[in-house]
Amino acid sequence: MLIYAVNYSIQNPLGGVAPPSGLTWIQKALHESGFSYHVCDLSLAKEKGDIRRFIQQAMRTYAPDAVGISIRNIDTSVNPPRTFFPFLKEVAGFVRLETSAPMILGGPGFSLYSRKCMDIMAADYGIVGEGEVVFPDLLKTLFSGNGVTPELPGVITRRNGEFIEIPRKIFDNYRNFGMARHDGIDYDAYEKIGGYYPIQTKRGCAFNCIYCDYPYLEGRKYRLRDPLVIVDEMENLSKTYTMRHFFFTDSVFSFPTDFCGKILDEIIRRRLDITWTAYVNPKSLTLDLVERMKKSGCSRVEVTVDTVTRPTLLTYQKNFTQEEVFQADLFFRQCDIATYYWVNLGGPGETAETFIRNLNHLDRLTHVTKGWIGVGFVVLPGSPLYGRAVKEGRIEKNGLSEPYLYVSDQLPKDYAEQIQRFAIFHPSWFSVYDMLDDDYRKMAMKIISHKIRDHWPMQGDYGRIRHEKYHQGGLQVFSHETYLKTLEEKQQHILKR
Numbered sequence: 001m002l003i004y005a006v007n008y009s010i011q012n013p014l015g016g017v018a019p020p021s022g023l024t025w026i027q028k029a030l031h032e033s034g035f036s037y038h039v040c041d042l043s044l045a046k047e048k049g050d051i052r053r054f055i056q057q058a059m060r061t062y063a064p065d066a067v068g069i070s071i072r073n074i075d076t077s078v079n080p081p082r083t084f085f086p087f088l089k090e091v092a093g094f095v096r097l098e099t100s101a102p103m104i105l106g107g108p109g110f111s112l113y114s115r116k117c118m119d120i121m122a123a124d125y126g127i128v129g130e131g132e133v134v135f136p137d138l139l140k141t142l143f144s145g146n147g148v149t150p151e152l153p154g155v156i157t158r159r160n161g162e163f164i165e166i167p168r169k170i171f172d173n174y175r176n177f178g179m180a181r182h183d184g185i186d187y188d189a190y191e192k193i194g195g196y197y198p199i200q201t202k203r204g205c206a207f208n209c210i211y212c213d214y215p216y217l218e219g220r221k222y223r224l225r226d227p228l229v230i231v232d233e234m235e236n237l238s239k240t241y242t243m244r245h246f247f248f249t250d251s252v253f254s255f256p257t258d259f260c261g262k263i264l265d266e267i268i269r270r271r272l273d274i275t276w277t278a279y280v281n282p283k284s285l286t287l288d289l290v291e292r293m294k295k296s297g298c299s300r301v302e303v304t305v306d307t308v309t310r311p312t313l314l315t316y317q318k319n320f321t322q323e324e325v326f327q328a329d330l331f332f333r334q335c336d337i338a339t340y341y342w343v344n345l346g347g348p349g350e351t352a353e354t355f356i357r358n359l360n361h362l363d364r365l366t367h368v369t370k371g372w373i374g375v376g377f378v379v380l381p382g383s384p385l386y387g388r389a390v391k392e393g394r395i396e397k398n399g400l401s402e403p404y405l406y407v408s409d410q411l412p413k414d415y416a417e418q419i420q421r422f423a424i425f426h427p428s429w430f431s432v433y434d435m436l437d438d439d440y441r442k443m444a445m446k447i448i449s450h451k452i453r454d455h456w457p458m459q460g461d462y463g464r465i466r467h468e469k470y471h472q473g474g475l476q477v478f479s480h481e482t483y484l485k486t487l488e489e490k491q492q493h494i495l496k497r
């Protein structure tokens, strides 16, 4: 049994709909090793009560010999971060009520917080990192019944109450993994909730942005799939189900640019009737590549610039220059590609001066379909920021069992008010602070309940309403402390209801 443990409450268009992409690769590996499997996808549960029902039904129907749980999310990664550990504990509890079969954990969230997950979920085994090779091998060893503790790369388990952890491995033969298997995933249900097929073209990121754990999760060297196989997979999916939308799950889809170009050319050559979106980086973008993006069905790009001043681009260790950010903005405008910008102010090295300069530079971007301003970074195990936070005495070495948010202590006192004012005068920009506005929440609820995939026009409308409201005196800006306090009160109120 493969359980996709994604909290149903964040499976919505604003948080991004994410089908179990890791499990598509696990399915493929199990199939090739001769195992049969069933997927229990908790992210399709609509109500809280469905979680137990989904698990119970799946367990009683299939009586599995082993249960693999895919742990994707650990927290919301916004300010303040909300942890999903209680949800994960609940999932494990429901599984244990049904079976004593070995429980094996994996997934990106697990790879970041393996010990904590093992503890709160009382799991038997976990696999840190990629699962294609190790998961079937672990099952074979367990089912062979010789009682040997499997010494396989990435496996974590306990012996006499102590953790045993075998170092993980990054697999060089990724290119030979071929094509993921999507048969256990209900893409028609995902189509109804505004989903995208997850499709991976490579693993790894050679850059070293300070807050980022993707190189830790996927490796620092690019491992590329065959472009023909990638587009075969896309073509098969688009012919099998009704959904037409793809999300390239690569850390950065646009880099290396020549590899990205080969995939785009193949989609264009086959005239696939699809749309796609992806994380795109300003590094080395050319007008020619952006034109091919448009021609191959790009519906929007997600650009994680994070910061735009020269000093903070350096402290954030971003791999592109300020000039490349503005150049990319121009290309997207020329090709009329919708652009979501992700900015995170208040990270390491941010000062009062760079903070204001950042806002001024954001004002210079000409083609922002939607922009999001976050404050601070959740410190992720495996990221360079982790080491810096330890050095600065913010967190203890090996002491990260709960999400910790890193916010620069040199920000101007009224940074929250400044972000809100910036957004009010730039209707395409939003931030965590909008979440306290009832009109924003209403708009978000409408998007969620009507499953509106392309929701930026509605957000743009809200941006304009917000501007008018502010002028009419119906909208006050507030401090970060007030934000935290009010958010807490609102959440308590919802919990009571």
Ligand code: B12
Binding pocket: 006, 010, 011, 012, 014, 015, 016, 017, 018, 019, 021, 022, 023, 025, 026, 067, 068, 069, 070, 071, 072, 073, 074, 075, 076, 077, 078, 104, 105, 106, 107, 108, 109, 111, 112, 127, 129, 130, 131, 132, 135, 195, 196, 197, 198, 200, 213, 214, 217, 218, 247, 248, 249, 250, 251, 380
């Ligand atoms: C693409 C992506 C997205 C896309 C997904 C689009 C789509 N259609 O799928 C979008 C933008 C929607 C998105 C949204 C969010 N994301 Co995101 N996302 C990613 C990203 C870059 C890739 C995930 C992926 O698909 N990988 C490809 C698959 C093949 O790899 P995999 O899942 O890791 O699976 C492998 C192994 O983990 C393992 N494995 C997986 N399952 C299992 C199960 C078992 C039993 C075993 C043994 C092994 C195993 O084997 C697999 C094959 O090798 C990761 C970062 C990363 N580089 O991993 C973040 C990541 C998963 N996201 C993260 C977060 C937080 C979120 C959001 C909550 C953000 C938010 N506040 O909205 C939302 C949640 C959405 C949701 N509904 O769950 C975090 C989760 C960790 C954490 N801090 O909680 C990550 C790790 C990024 C980070 N900052 O660290 N995301």
Ligand code: SF4
Binding pocket: 205, 206, 207, 208, 209, 212, 213, 214, 215, 251, 252, 281, 304, 319
């Ligand atoms: S933020 Fe993007 S470019 Fe930077 S290290 Fe992470 S995945 Fe690579």
